[in-house]
Amino acid sequence: MRDTQQSINETADKQVRTLEVVIVGAGFAGMYMLHRLRELGVSTRVYETGSGVGGTWYWNRYPGARCDVESMQYSYQFSDELQQEWEWPEKYSPQADILDYANHVADRFDLRRDIQFNTRIVSAIFNEKTKKWNIKTDDGEQILANFCVMATGCLSSTNLPKFKGLHVFKGKTYHTGQWPHETVDFDGMKVGVIGTGSSAIQSIPMFASQADQLYVFQRTPNYTIPARNAFLDPEEVKVIKADYSGLRARAKTKPSGYDLPIPTRAALETSSEDRLQEFESKWENGGVAFMASFKDLLFDKDANDTAAEFIRKKIRETVKDPKIANLLSPNNVIGCKRLCVDTGYWETFNRSNVSLIDVSNHPIETITENGLITDGREYLLDAIVFATGFDAMTGALLNIDIRGRSGLKLKDKWSGGPKTYLGLSTADFPNLFTITGPGSPSVLTNMLPSIEQHVEWISDCIMHMLTNGIKCIEATQDAEDDWVEHVNEVADLSLRSTCSSWYVGANIEGKARVFMPYIGGFPRYVEKCEKVVANNYEGFVTN
Ligand code: FAD
Ligand code: NAP
Numbered sequence: 001m002r003d004t005q006q007s008i009n010e011t012a013d014k015q016v017r018t019l020e021v022v023i024v025g026a027g028f029a030g031m032y033m034l035h036r037l038r039e040l041g042v043s044t045r046v047y048e049t050g051s052g053v054g055g056t057w058y059w060n061r062y063p064g065a066r067c068d069v070e071s072m073q074y075s076y077q078f079s080d081e082l083q084q085e086w087e088w089p090e091k092y093s094p095q096a097d098i099l100d101y102a103n104h105v106a107d108r109f110d111l112r113r114d115i116q117f118n119t120r121i122v123s124a125i126f127n128e129k130t131k132k133w134n135i136k137t138d139d140g141e142q143i144l145a146n147f148c149v150m151a152t153g154c155l156s157s158t159n160l161p162k163f164k165g166l167h168v169f170k171g172k173t174y175h176t177g178q179w180p181h182e183t184v185d186f187d188g189m190k191v192g193v194i195g196t197g198s199s200a201i202q203s204i205p206m207f208a209s210q211a212d213q214l215y216v217f218q219r220t221p222n223y224t225i226p227a228r229n230a231f232l233d234p235e236e237v238k239v240i241k242a243d244y245s246g247l248r249a250r251a252k253t254k255p256s257g258y259d260l261p262i263p264t265r266a267a268l269e270t271s272s273e274d275r276l277q278e279f280e281s282k283w284e285n286g287g288v289a290f291m292a293s294f295k296d297l298l299f300d301k302d303a304n305d306t307a308a309e310f311i312r313k314k315i316r317e318t319v320k321d322p323k324i325a326n327l328l329s330p331n332n333v334i335g336c337k338r339l340c341v342d343t344g345y346w347e348t349f350n351r352s353n354v355s356l357i358d359v360s361n362h363p364i365e366t367i368t369e370n371g372l373i374t375d376g377r378e379y380l381l382d383a384i385v386f387a388t389g390f391d392a393m394t395g396a397l398l399n400i401d402i403r404g405r406s407g408l409k410l411k412d413k414w415s416g417g418p419k420t421y422l423g424l425s426t427a428d429f430p431n432l433f434t435i436t437g438p439g440s441p442s443v444l445t446n447m448l449p450s451i452e453q454h455v456e457w458i459s460d461c462i463m464h465m466l467t468n469g470i471k472c473i474e475a476t477q478d479a480e481d482d483w484v485e486h487v488n489e490v491a492d493l494s495l496r497s498t499c500s501s502w503y504v505g506a507n508i509e510g511k512a513r514v515f516m517p518y519i520g521g522f523p524r525y526v527e528k529c530e531k532v533v534a535n536n537y538e539g540f541v542t543n
Contacts, residue, residue, distance in 0.1 A: 015140075015141065016142045016143070017141065017142070018144045018145070019045055019145045019146075020037075020044060020145065020462075021042055021045075021145060021146070021147040021148070021462065022044075022045060022047065022121075022133065022135050022143055022147070023037075023044060023045070023046040023047070023151050024046075024048075024121045024148070024149070024151060025047075025048060025055060025151035025153055026046050026048035026052075026053045026054075026055065026117070027053075027054060027055020027057075027151060027153050028054075028055060028102065028451050029055070029153070029436065029451045029454070030046050030048065030055070030149075030151035030435075031102065031106065031109075032451060032452060032455045033046075033435065033459070034114055035078075035109045035111060036078075036459045040459060040462075040463055042459075042462065042463075042466070044114060045114050045115075045116060046111075046116065046151075047115075047116050047119045047120075047121050047135075047137060048115055048118075049118070049119065049120045050117065050118075051117050052099075052103070053102045053103060053106045053115065054098070054099045054102035055102075055156060056155060057095050057099045059178055059179070060095060060177055060179060060199070061095055061096075061099075061179040061180070062095075062174075062176040062199060062202070062203045062385075063206035063207065063210075064204075064205065064206040064343070065094065065095035065179075065199070066092050066093065066094045066095065066202060066227070067092050067094075067098060068092060068227065068287060068288055068341040069092075069258055069288075069448075070092060070258075071090060071092065071093040071097070071232070072232075072247070073247070073251060073258055073259060073446055073448070074093065074098070074446060074447075074448055075088070076105065077244070077245075077452065078456075080244065082105065082108065083244055084244070088232055088237075089231060089232065090229055090230070091229050091232055092229045092287070092341075116137075119139065120137065120138040121135060121136070121138075121400055122136050122137065122138050122400060123135070123400060123401035123402070123403075124136075124400060124401070124402045125401070125402075125403045125407075126403060126404050126405065126430060126431075126432070128405060128406075131430070131471050131472055132144045132145060132146060133145045133146070133147070133431065133432070135148060146431060146471075147431045147432075147433070149432075149433045149435065150397055150400075150433065150434045150435065150437070151435045152397055153396055153436075154392055154393045154436055154442055154447075155392055156390065157390055157391045157395030157396040157399055158175050158388075158389075158390055158391075159389045159395075159507060159508060161386075161388055163366070164365070164366040164367065165367040166367050168367065168368065169370075169371075169372075169381075169384065170369050170370065171381055171382045171383050171384065172184075172382070172384075173383070173385075173386065174383065174384070174385045174386065175385075175387075176199035176387045177199070177389075177390060185210065186211040186383060187211075187212075188211075189212055190211065190212055190213045190215070190371075190382050190383075191207055191211040191213070191214050191381065191382065191383045191384075191385065192215045192216075192217060192371065192372060192379060192381040192383070193214065193217065193384075193387055194217045194384065194385070194386050195217075195218075195386065195389065196219070196222050197222060197338075197387060197389055198222075198338060198341070199387045199389070200385075201224050201341075201342045201345050203385070203387065204348055204354075205344040205345060205347075205348045208351055208353065212353060213354075213355070214353060214354045215379050215381070216355070216356050217359050217372075217374065218360070219359050220332075220337075220360065221327065221328050221330040222330055223308070223311050223330050223339055224340035224341060224342040224345050225282075225283065225286060225288070225290045225311075225339065225340070225341055225342070226283070226286045226341075227342060228284075228285065228286030229286075247259055248449075251446065252522065252526070253523055254522065254523070255522055255523065255524075256446060256521075257445040257449040257450055257522040258446040260292050261289070261292060262292065263293060263294050265278075265295065266294055266295055266296040267293070267296055267297060267300075267303040268300060268303050275294070279306075283310075283314065287341055288339055288341060290307075291334075291335045291339060293307065294307075298335050298494050299493065299494060299495065300495075304333050304495055307334050308330070308332075308333070308334040311330075311334060312330075315328050315329050316329070318350075320350050321349075324356050327356055327358050328349060332499055333498060333499055335495070335496065336496050336499035336501060337499060337501040337502075337503075338502075357379070359374050359375075362374050362375035362376075367384070389502060389507055391508050391511070392443070392503075392507075392516070393418065393438045393443070393502075393505075393516045393517070394438060394511075394516070397410065397437075398410060398411050402429070404429035404430070404432070405428045405429070406428075408428050410426070410429065413426070414512075415512065416512050417512035417513070417514030417516070418437070418514065418516060419439075419480055419484050420434065420438055420439040420475070420483070421475035421479050421483050421540075422439060422475075422483060422525075422528065423437040423438055423442065423454075423517075423518060424440065424454065424458065425473075425474070425475040425540070426475060426480065427474065427475045427477045427479075427480045428474070429474070430473060430474040431472055431473060431474075433458045435451060435454045435455060435458070436451060438516040439483060439516070439518055440517065440518050440525065441517060441518050441519075441520070441521065441522050441525050442517050442518075443503070444518070444519055449522070453526055460533070464537075465542070470542045471543065472541075472543050473537065474540060474542075475539060475540055476541055479538070479539025479540070480539075482539075483539075486520070487518050488514075491519050497515040497519075503515055503516060503517060504516070
């Protein structure tokens with residue numbers, strides 16, 4: 001009898017759990033959010049689809065996956081002990097090292113006891129009477145929470161285009177963003193890679209070294225800069241650690257939240273000799289800092305052309321077959337799509353086992369039992385890798401049935417593109433926060449400082465409410481409209497808003513074309529967030 005009663009209670013407990021805050025996602029955002037709220041004594045639980053922490057670095061295990069922000073900066077700064085004790089072996093960390101770090105953080109701060117893995121949140125519905133969020137998991141659990149924090153990631157909802165015949169393929173298929181945990185061995189196989197974005201550019205050299213034959217199906221060529229990764233010099237690390245806070249403070253003054261030199265010269269006002277020298281020096285140093293060669297590269301098409309032509313020349317110098325070099329050469333704005341960073345990408349096309357197939361004018365017609373057809377030819381394949389990216393910034397949020405006041409669906413509210421106040425909150429959805437949501441600097445910055453800034457803003461806001469007996473906070477429509485207008489205004493100043501990238505949702509059929517991240521820079525954004533708080537949560541209604 002006692003056992004039966006106990007099990008009924010357990011079932012009841014399982015069915016409706018009550019919490020102050022539900023966090024969705026256990027990447028770097030959800031992990032820090034949990035730590036911070038727990039330290040403040042707030043009852044919190046994280047729900048995560050995957051079986052472990054790390055988000056991006058848990059899912060993107062494809063060979064060659066690597067950070068393009070230096071390890072010493074792509075890390076948390078909220079705990080000085082943590083940043084002092086952790087040793088990064090390489091300048092740009094491979095996925096496995098970042099995942100080790102995420103696991104270390106989870107252990108060090110005992111996070112796992114409040115993370116429910118293998119659990120997807122399927123809906124979050126606001127009850128106007130009780131002012132609570134009713135949240136449901138994919139296994140039927142219900143949670144009532146006063147606050148819901150979406151730490152669902154900007155690049156976590158994979159995009160698999162609807163290729164005809166996909167289900168008939170007899171070989172193995174993979175998506176870079178959902179790579180298996182076990183080793184994938186392409187030894188002796190004919191492999192096709194669809195896509196030439198960052199994920200493809202990192203993994204293609206690795207696949208080429210394994211596969212018998214590699215076919216790269218390219219729709220749009222991309223610009224990429226050699227990473228020039230290296231092991232970190234312990235002496236250099238010592239110097240950084242002696243003044244880590246200095247490095248972090250400098251980074252916060254930079255638009256990208258990343259301590260890179262800010263260019264002072266304009267490409268078009270620099271002699272062609274000096275300009276070339278500057279491009280050469282940035283190319284030799286490697287990495288995304290290439291775009292920091294000159295201040296006008298992302299604002300003036302003629303300036304941009306000088307950088308683009310420099311890269312095209314590098315491609316022609318590296319790739320032996322002029323026809324292939326030509327096919328690999330982008331002719332759009334450099335930096336408009338996310339600049340890629342690679343290790344041995346262009347060189348890979350000199351290998352005899354690598355073929356570049358242009359699908360720009362002849363889209364992949366169909367996938368067949370044994371491969372795929374484009375331009376009337378069937379390519380026989382043992383495996384296909386989809387390096388086709390993500391439904392960025394809004395995908396993971398809109399995969400959840402989120403409903404605010406009067407049953408308004410977030411999907412409907414955002415049908416013309418995401419609308420938020422500061423990328424943190426959206427009108428008609430009280431007590432719902434988004435970490436690095438659309439309308440915040442997010443993907444245009446080093447994500448770790450952007451995540452920390454959001455987590456701290458949200459936790460301070462929740463504490464302010466709890467200590468002042470405030471039940472609800474909600475962005476006003478006017479504040480949201482003004483912010484959206486500002487986000488669009490600054491986007492229009494940059495060449496970045498001019499191309500068909502995932503920044504504008506162009507990679508997803510039917511998605512509204514809106515430049516989603518805030519391009520005004522990290523310092524300006526932080527200043528605005530702080531001003532909002534100083535003015536007693538200006539732009540929000542509280543009650
Ligand atoms: P994520 O790490 O994406 O975590 C979100 C988590 O939420 C995921 O684990 C997901 O499973 C979970 N989730 C989503 N929906 C649900 C749901 N409904 N229910 C339960 N769980 C859910 N940024 C940089 O700054 N520098 C880089 O070099 C860089 N490299 C990158 C390389 C790759 C391959 C990719 C894909 C992204 C890269 N990024 C980089 C961006 C990267 O996403 C961020 O740096 C950061 O890891 C994001 O952390 P997050 O916690 O916000 O989101
Ligand atoms: P992506 O940049 O969106 O690239 C997807 C690729 O797939 C593009 O080349 C695209 O071609 C192609 N594609 C999509 N649909 C296709 C179709 N139907 N037929 C043929 N080709 C198709 O995705 P990603 O490479 O995964 O990168 C996404 C983002 O994740 C990056 O921009 C970056 O922010 C992050 N990331 C960072 C790193 C890093 O260096 N640290 C590594 C990986 C990812 P089109 O261009 O023609 O659309």
